[in-house]
Amino acid sequence: MNYILEARDLRKEYPNKLALQGLNLQIEPGEVFCLLGQNGAGKSTTINLFLGFIAPTSGAAFVNGLEVALNPLKIKEHLAYIPENVMLYPHLTGLENLALFSSLAGFKYKEAELLDYLHHAGLPAEAVRRRVGTYSKGMRQKVGIAIAVAKHAKVLLLDEPTSGLDPKASNEFSQLLTQLSAEGTAVLMATHDIFRAKEVGTRVGIMREGELVDVRPTAALNAQELEQLYLTYMHN
Numbered sequence: 001m002n003y004i005l006e007a008r009d010l011r012k013e014y015p016n017k018l019a020l021q022g023l024n025l026q027i028e029p030g031e032v033f034c035l036l037g038q039n040g041a042g043k044s045t046t047i048n049l050f051l052g053f054i055a056p057t058s059g060a061a062f063v064n065g066l067e068v069a070l071n072p073l074k075i076k077e078h079l080a081y082i083p084e085n086v087m088l089y090p091h092l093t094g095l096e097n098l099a100l101f102s103s104l105a106g107f108k109y110k111e112a113e114l115l116d117y118l119h120h121a122g123l124p125a126e127a128v129r130r131r132v133g134t135y136s137k138g139m140r141q142k143v144g145i146a147i148a149v150a151k152h153a154k155v156l157l158l159d160e161p162t163s164g165l166d167p168k169a170s171n172e173f174s175q176l177l178t179q180l181s182a183e184g185t186a187v188l189m190a191t192h193d194i195f196r197a198k199e200v201g202t203r204v205g206i207m208r209e210g211e212l213v214d215v216r217p218t219a220a221l222n223a224q225e226l227e228q229l230y231l232t233y234m235h236n
């Protein structure tokens with residue numbers, strides 16, 4: 001099986017902290033894998049290792065079969081990263097940001113095509129030609145999704161993407177992820193939102209102190225059972 005994301009004995013040690021201890025994980029195209037866990041459990045570390053933002057102490061992360069540490073540029077062609085606060089150029093409009101980021105990824109689109117990507121990502125038409133500096137957080141997330149789709153990213157790496165979004169924006173975001181996953185995009189998402197993880201995830205993984213202590217298909221649990229499972233791990 002050619003996994004789109006794979007971690008093999010992935011370990012990250014800081015001078016005074018073992019942030020990730022021997023993670024093994026395989027994610028297939030179309031999967032939405034949600035990482036749950038308390039502050040400091042190692043969720044962002046995992047995402048940053050897949051992005052190549054940090055180097056592993058040992059073990060390896062693979063994107064589409066390529067080892068991240070050996071192919072730092074090539075793997076970026078497959079990835080889109082959406083952090084809690086999507087970084088865009090505040091003085092450019094949403095449309096201009098999308099044009100810029102997709103051209104950096106090697107895609108030149110006509111304006112009508114760019115507008116289409118923004119529309120499908122749910123950005124209101126009135127916002128398209130407005131400077132991003134005037135956008136809400138949810139609007140910036142939508143431009144982030146439009147960029148991911150326009151660059152044909154095979155994988156979305158999301159770090160607490162719905163944190164601070166209102167319930168409607170968060171729900172729209174979940175729907176977009178579901179739609180992308182149905183089209184074959186894989187998603188690895190760190191979140192504190194158990195309800196969203198259940199709603200949008202195909203599997204959830206619970207992390208504790210740098211270790212992935214449990215992995216479940218979301219279909220096997222309802223939201224309450226998932227919350228109970230999570231709390232059980234946090235209390236032990």
Ligand SMILES: Nc1ncnc2c1ncn2[C@@H]1O[C@H](COP(=O)(O)OP(=O)(O)OP(=O)(O)O)[C@@H](O)[C@H]1O
Pocket residue numbers: 014015017018019037038039040041042043044045046190
């Ligand atoms: N640059 C660093 N230097 C030293 N320790 C670090 C560094 N980055 C992260 N850590 C530590 O590694 C551990 C894992 O951090 P990480 O950011 O992966 O947690 P997290 O699960 O994403 O937490 P949160 O829910 O707060 O975002 C924490 O104890 C953190 O303090």
